[in-house]
Amino acid sequence: QVQLAESGGGLVQPGGSLTLSCRVSGINFSRYGVAWHRQAPGKEREWVTTIFSGGKITYRDTVEGRFTISRDNTKNIVYLQMNSLKPEDTAVYYCKVLVFDTWGQGTQVTVSS
Secondary structure (H helix, E strand, C coil): CCEEEEECCEEECCCCCEEEEEEEECCCHHHCCEEEEEECCCCCCEEEEEECCCCCEEECCCCECCEEEEEECCCCEEEEEECCCCHHHCEEEEEEECCCCCCCCCEEEEECC
């Protein structure tokens, strides 16, 4: 049974940076792709980025060039480095292992001056 634990969120000023972590347990981590999603207040959850088991990476247009996803298969962790943050990036960020319908508790990111 896959378990997910997101961390690293917080309050940051526009233009600032944060790094989120997603620790995955219960599966053979290196075999699966992992995605980050986010949900802003009053909006539906949206996909942000995916890193596949083979290393291929995709980003939604609005974060490409600012966000970087990476993974450490020795630690079973996926990271999301977020730079040049904007108020519209404010949301609860969730990670999800592809093919599993399980979500973590999320971590809140607030971008505000």
